[in-house]
Amino acid sequence: MLNPNDIRKEFPILEQTVYGKPLIYLDNAATTQKPRCVIDSISQAYLTINSNVHRGVHHLSQVATEKFEEARDKVRAHINAGDKSEIIFTRGTTESINLVASSFGNTFLKAGDEVIISSLEHHSNIVPWQILRDRIGIEIKVIPLDSNESLDFEAYKALFGERTRLVSIAHVSNVLGATTPVKEYIDYAHTLNVPVLIDGAQSIPHSNIDVKALDADFFAFSGHKMYAPTGIGVLYGKSEWLNRMQPYHGGGEMIQTVRFEKTTYNELPYKFEAGTPDYVGAIALGRAIDFMNEIGVDAIAQHEQALTRYAVERLRNIPSMRIFGNPDSSAVSFLVGDIHPADMGTLLDRLGIAIRTGHHCAQPLMEILGIPGTVRASFAMYNTVEEVDALVAAIERVAKMFA
Numbered sequence: 001m002l003n004p005n006d007i008r009k010e011f012p013i014l015e016q017t018v019y020g021k022p023l024i025y026l027d028n029a030a031t032t033q034k035p036r037c038v039i040d041s042i043s044q045a046y047l048t049i050n051s052n053v054h055r056g057v058h059h060l061s062q063v064a065t066e067k068f069e070e071a072r073d074k075v076r077a078h079i080n081a082g083d084k085s086e087i088i089f090t091r092g093t094t095e096s097i098n099l100v101a102s103s104f105g106n107t108f109l110k111a112g113d114e115v116i117i118s119s120l121e122h123h124s125n126i127v128p129w130q131i132l133r134d135r136i137g138i139e140i141k142v143i144p145l146d147s148n149e150s151l152d153f154e155a156y157k158a159l160f161g162e163r164t165r166l167v168s169i170a171h172v173s174n175v176l177g178a179t180t181p182v183k184e185y186i187d188y189a190h191t192l193n194v195p196v197l198i199d200g201a202q203s204i205p206h207s208n209i210d211v212k213a214l215d216a217d218f219f220a221f222s223g224h225k226m227y228a229p230t231g232i233g234v235l236y237g238k239s240e241w242l243n244r245m246q247p248y249h250g251g252g253e254m255i256q257t258v259r260f261e262k263t264t265y266n267e268l269p270y271k272f273e274a275g276t277p278d279y280v281g282a283i284a285l286g287r288a289i290d291f292m293n294e295i296g297v298d299a300i301a302q303h304e305q306a307l308t309r310y311a312v313e314r315l316r317n318i319p320s321m322r323i324f325g326n327p328d329s330s331a332v333s334f335l336v337g338d339i340h341p342a343d344m345g346t347l348l349d350r351l352g353i354a355i356r357t358g359h360h361c362a363q364p365l366m367e368i369l370g371i372p373g374t375v376r377a378s379f380a381m382y383n384t385v386e387e388v389d390a391l392v393a394a395i396e397r398v399a400k401m402f403a
């Protein structure tokens with residue numbers, strides 16, 4: 001069993017007060033706080049090994065390159081990818097999905113081809129496909145929700161046709177905090193030889209990910225939602241796809257030879273890593289992965305799921321409470337009566353509680369649910385039952401003010 005009070009000691013930021021109240025940070029789906037060891041790994045890298053990677057014969061460059069590649073191997077092991085050449089460092093989930101939309105799109109898609117996404121996608125898994133639609137005329141098909149506010153698997157199957165070329169869906173909804181059984185979605189797509197991209201931004205911080213067991217063709221995630229710094233993320237892709245895909249950005253590192261007439265490209269993963277990579281960020285992501293493993297991903301998952309269940313149970317008892325979807329991971333979205341989410345957020349903030357309000361970068365889902373936005377509380381390994389109690393008490397207080 002994980003003890004959040006011990007873990008909190010690693011997160012100095014959580015010790016502060018806000019408006020004279022102890023900070024209760026429940027905005028982890030937006031970004032998690034960083035443990036001391038991750039912050040130290042950044043300063044250590046700059047203090048002792050900083051040098052541009054892959055290009056130097058000198059000692060520092062070699063050490064920096066070793067550490068950078070070590071981090072890639074940590075990511076590989078963490079998601080059980082077959083080979084570290086399948087791990088591409090990006091700036092985050094958004095860039096990873098844009099990479100696939102652009103490179104997979106340029107290589108394999110033509111006007112009239114179809115990409116399936118879902119009703120509960122983050123804008124970062126909608127807009128890149130729309131840009132592609134505007135550029136080359138693909139069509140976007142959207143998996144609807146069922147009456148239970150989950151994705152409708154039967155409707156998903158019915159969306160496939162002759163021209164379906166790719167499925168791109170979230171593993172865990174950042175709004176509903178609900179897990180989609182993506183393995184079933186992947187298996188079905190594969191029976192029709194359609195590859196699948198999984199947006200893992202909200203799943204990898206809270207569960208063990210095994211891309212081989214999932215048989216995902218692409219898996220995208222962000223470091224900053226899993227205790228690592230901002231600006232570093234990952235695209236996992238099966239080499240059979242990545243090898244055939246055109247590069248995304250052009251520049252240094254992604255080339256083998258450059259002539260004015262013709263350029264040949266580097267091998268994987270470097271073909272997709274143009275320019276100086278965020279090697280310090282990658283090293284810090286490696287440290288964050290070590291940190292998660294030291295605590296145990298299963299223990300983290302159990303703790304966060306227990307907090308979520310407890311929060312749902314307690315929130316349900318508040319009059320006029322509406323909880324959306326079927327939260328089973330680490331985030332709960334709700335509304336209380338007709339209290340506007342922004343009002344709720346502002347008043348909770350005054351009580352020291354940081355939650356997120358609004359459309360959560362999922363405007364189409366808000367439209368489907370017929371609401372302007374929600375209030376979302378999202379948990380991490382350092383959150384406690386007492387913090388959930390404080391959240392519930394604060395919501396009750398706000399609800400009384402509005403009654």
Ligand code: PLP
Nearest residue numbers: 092093094122124174201202222
């Ligand atoms: N996908 C999901 C499900 C998310 O929750 C987020 C961020 O909240 C993203 C994609 C985008 O992540 P990033 O902004 O780190 O690129």
